[in-house]
Amino acid sequence: xxxxxxxxxxxxxxxxxxxxxxxxxxxxxxxxxxxxxxxxxxxxxxxxxxxxxxxxxxxxxxxxxxxxxxxxxxxxxxxxxxxxxxxxxxxxxxxxxxxxxxxxxxxxxxxxxxxxxxxxxxxxxxxxxxxxxxxxxxxxxxxxxxxxxxxxxxxxxxxxxxxxxxxxxxxxxxxxxxxxxxxxxxxxxxxxxxxxxxxxxxxxxxxxxxxxxxxxxxxxxxxxxxxxxxxxxxxxxxxxxxxxxxxxxxxxxxxxxxxxxxxxxxxxxxxxxxxxxxxxxxxxxxxxxxxxxxxxxxxxxxxxxxxxxxxxxxxxxxxxxxxxxxxxxxxxxxxxxxxxxxxxxxxxxxxxxxxxxxxxxxxxxxxxxxxxxxxxxxxxxxxxxxxxxxxxxxxxxxxxxxxxxxxxxxxxxxxxxxxxxxxxxxxxxxxxxxxxxxxxxxxxxxxxxxxxxxxxxxxxxxxxxxxxxxxxxxxxxxxxxxxxxxxxxxxxxxxxxxxxxxxxxxxxxxxxxxxxxxxxxxxxxxxxxxxxxxxxxxxxxxxx
Amino acid sequence: xxxxxxxxxxxxxxxxxxxxxxxxxxxxxxxxxxxxxxxxxxxxxxxxxxxxxxxxxxxxxxxxxxxxxxxxxxxxxxxxxxxxxxxxxxxxxxxxxxxxxxxxxxxxxxxxxxxxxxxxxxxxxxxxxxxxxxxxxxxxxxxxxxxxxxxxxxxxxxxxxxxx
Numbered sequence: 001x002x003x004x005x006x007x008x009x010x011x012x013x014x015x016x017x018x019x020x021x022x023x024x025x026x027x028x029x030x031x032x033x034x035x036x037x038x039x040x041x042x043x044x045x046x047x048x049x050x051x052x053x054x055x056x057x058x059x060x061x062x063x064x065x066x067x068x069x070x071x072x073x074x075x076x077x078x079x080x081x082x083x084x085x086x087x088x089x090x091x092x093x094x095x096x097x098x099x100x101x102x103x104x105x106x107x108x109x110x111x112x113x114x115x116x117x118x119x120x121x122x123x124x125x126x127x128x129x130x131x132x133x134x135x136x137x138x139x140x141x142x143x144x145x146x147x148x149x150x151x152x153x154x155x156x157x158x159x160x161x162x163x164x165x166x167x168x169x170x171x172x173x174x175x176x177x178x179x180x181x182x183x184x185x186x187x188x189x190x191x192x193x194x195x196x197x198x199x200x201x202x203x204x205x206x207x208x209x210x211x212x213x214x215x216x217x218x219x220x221x222x223x224x225x226x227x228x229x230x231x232x233x234x235x236x237x238x239x240x241x242x243x244x245x246x247x248x249x250x251x252x253x254x255x256x257x258x259x260x261x262x263x264x265x266x267x268x269x270x271x272x273x274x275x276x277x278x279x280x281x282x283x284x285x286x287x288x289x290x291x292x293x294x295x296x297x298x299x300x301x302x303x304x305x306x307x308x309x310x311x312x313x314x315x316x317x318x319x320x321x322x323x324x325x326x327x328x329x330x331x332x333x334x335x336x337x338x339x340x341x342x343x344x345x346x347x348x349x350x351x352x353x354x355x356x357x358x359x360x361x362x363x364x365x366x367x368x369x370x371x372x373x374x375x376x377x378x379x380x381x382x383x384x385x386x387x388x389x390x391x392x393x394x395x396x397x398x399x400x401x402x403x404x405x406x407x408x409x410x411x412x413x414x415x416x417x418x419x420x421x422x423x424x425x426x427x428x429x430x431x432x433x434x435x436x437x438x439x440x441x442x443x444x445x446x447x448x449x450x451x452x453x454x455x456x457x458x459x460x461x462x463x464x465x466x467x468x469x470x471x472x473x474x475x476x477x478x479x480x481x482x483x484x485x486x487x488x489x490x491x492x493x494x495x496x497x498x499x500x501x502x503x504x505x506x507x508x509x510x511x512x513x514x515x516x517x518x519x520x521x522x523x524x525x526x527x528x529x530x531x532x533x534x535x536x537x538x539x540x541x542x543x544x
Numbered sequence: 545x546x547x548x549x550x551x552x553x554x555x556x557x558x559x560x561x562x563x564x565x566x567x568x569x570x571x572x573x574x575x576x577x578x579x580x581x582x583x584x585x586x587x588x589x590x591x592x593x594x595x596x597x598x599x600x601x602x603x604x605x606x607x608x609x610x611x612x613x614x615x616x617x618x619x620x621x622x623x624x625x626x627x628x629x630x631x632x633x634x635x636x637x638x639x640x641x642x643x644x645x646x647x648x649x650x651x652x653x654x655x656x657x658x659x660x661x662x663x664x665x666x667x668x669x670x671x672x673x674x675x676x677x678x679x680x681x682x683x684x685x686x687x688x689x690x691x692x693x694x695x696x697x698x699x700x701x702x703x704x705x706x707x708x
Contacts, residue, residue: 135615136549137584138595158549158584158595165611166581236548236592236617236707 111210126212127188129250130157130201131223133234137161140198140231141243143250150203160201164192191216195224197232202253219253291347292318298345299323306341308334311364311392314355316342321349328358364392367419371395374413381464383432386410394422400430402465431469432461436536437520438497439529442480445492447500455497458536459505465538467508473497474535475513476520478528483517490515493534510541546592546707550699551613553637554622555630556601559655562686563622564598567696572687582612587696592704594696602633613644617703618679620695622653625661625683631671638675649679649702651695657683658690 030037053060106112128144130153139157144150160183167180183190191202193216200220204212223246224231230241295318303309303316312334314327323342329335335355343351368390375397378384384406386399395414401407407427414423436458438451447455462471475490494513501507519531552560561579565571568585578601585596599612613619619641623630634652641650652671654663668681680698682691 133615136595136617137597137615138547138549152586154547154586154593154595155584158586158597159582161615162582162584162597162612165614166609169609169611236546236703238545238547 125205126202126216126253127205128153128203129253130160130203131231131246131250132157132161132199132201133231134161134194134196134198136236138234138236140234140238140241141246141250143247143254145254148205157201160190160192164194164199193217193220195220195228197228197234198224200250215253219249223249288320291321295321295323295345295347299342299348302341302345303338306337309338309341311368313392314338318348321347322352323348323350324352324354326354327356329355330358330363332357364390364419367392367417370417371414371420374417378410381406383461383465384410386427390420393420394424395420396424396426398426400428402430402432402461404429404466406464429466431538431540432465434458434461434536434538438493438534438536440489440493440532440534442478442528442532443489445489445496447496452500455500456504459501459507462501462505462507462509462538468541469509469538470541471501471507471509471511472537472539473511473513474537475515476531476533476535477517478532479517479519480528486517487515490534497534497536509538546704547595548592548617548703548707549595549597549615550618550620550703551597551599551616551641552620552622553599553608553613553641554601555624555627555633556603558601558622558624558627558630559653559686560601560620560622561598563620563653563655563684563692564596566686566689566692568596570689572689574687582609589697589700592700594700602637608637608640610640610644613641616641616645616648617707618649618651618699619645620651620653620699622655625654625656625663626659631663634671635674638677642675642677647677649699649706650675650677651679651699652681653684653692653695654681655684655686658685658688 125145127148128142128150130139130150131141132138133140137158137160139154142150142153150156163183164180168178171178171180179194180192182192188203188205191200191204191213193200193202200216200223202216226249227242227246234241296316299316299318303314309329312327312329314325314329317324317326325338325342329338335353335357338355339351339353342348371388371390375386375388378386381402383402384399386397386401388395388397390396397410397414401410407425407429410427411423411425414420436454438447438454440446441448462469473494475494477486477490479486494515498511498513501511519525520533520535523530525531552564554560556578557576561577561583562572564585565573568587579598581600583598585598587594587596597612597616599608602608619637621634621637621641623634625631631654638650641648654668663683668683671681672678679702680695682695684691684695686692
């Protein structure tokens, strides 16, 4: 036990003695070899964190949240803002008509949209063209727009050559043979197009695009093929070079561009837009017109199928889906009815009810009925034959009546019907149709009762007719007995009738008598009773 | 109208730019500005337009950029009378020029003649031996204008005569 205690005491004492030294050593070691420690601990940290997360997930989350949360929210906000901005610009660029046009144009022309965008934003113009001897940098020819004269073109040519030489040499180290293509400065650029012994420096204002390069290339190719030899042989004397021809050729570059500009000017966007707008407008008006026609048909149809309104002249006009009603109606109720009937029509946007209520205006149906009743009443007199048409304003009455007086009365009667605005008549005065046969006994001239009744009837007809008509009496014979005897009998019979009419009716009509030694037409010859008669008719006096 | 290119070749600081300035503008500046890359001047004479290329001076570490010599009708090699090495380098420059443009006429300007020096005529003659292309050798002073114009004009004469 003692040994054991001693052992414990010793190790405790040793621990106490060593502790300050060891601690100090550890501290020192930490200070001196932080890097070494870091590399040693590093692999452990990963494992430690993993373990910690697995066992103390919530603690880790709580510890990291204030840092990570803010960081994440900041990052997400920023990303969202950026995305929004991107979307905005894309929408702005993508949805404008200009952009759509550009897209179509790009597809049609087969060039990139970006290039067209550049083209839109800048009008490229070739300002100057320099033809430069490749090696010496001597300016061989120069054309320029009068407004953009170059300052010291010789210097520019030499300097360009120096720059070109430098760049080309520098690039050549790469192993590939490449050339300086263009130099940009501000909104301008110098396009360089080189051949064996010379090169073109084309100064372009604004961004150049595919067409510009194409043109430059074409012109320079022509130039080299025509005058390449002369340029190659250039020794310093510019007179040995066909300068005029070269300048003329180069001038086409400037012209080309001007023409392009003019062409652009010619087709002003408005000029393209105008016909399109016109066509659109035309189609639109056709469409609305079609709609209006449809609506108009429906309106008319509805009006025609509303019994109360059929008789009135209502003016319904559809224009731009707006219905305007006008006309006269007798009652407020009808006005409202019209509107109510039509407002259910689909597609009609509004109804302008300009119908005026005219209380004095009678119901045309009633007017019509009144006319009909009136005329029906007149037809008790079988000699009155009248027809009428009434279009709700004008009454046209046609037919015949037996006397002027009756006509006058009828017209006066019609005038009393309210609502007829205009009265037109084509009434003729015609003799009533009279077709009376008076029969006599054999060898007698006496008027029997039946005949007298017929004559009384005739008198009343004559009384209600114009007295200017002529009464025509025709005496027929039974051809029994002598002709002379028959004629005497006929004369007496005629006289008897005339006397009867005068006596009973005091008629004023002219009487024309005729004695015919024949049977009454169409009678049976074996029945002389039927032929022994006097025929009475009424004729209009012939104006001779 | 004749138009051609000449190039001034020489070590840095020999006074190429000053010579050109004297010839073109008839002026001089004491300030030294090292030419970077190339600077180009134009001189219009009665019978010709000269494009004068002033290229970056040659140093030990930076050889002359051959491309700049292309297409030249003549060269002016410049050396500094006060710096022996620049004169010695003339031989290399001559070789380079002949390599790029065979048999192009060359004038040599021994510059800074206004300063005291001990380069004698014998040595000038020796220089002539370096190449058959040498047209003239002059001791020039860009500062005072001595022999500058005449050197340029001699080269011009040779070139224009060869062209016509």
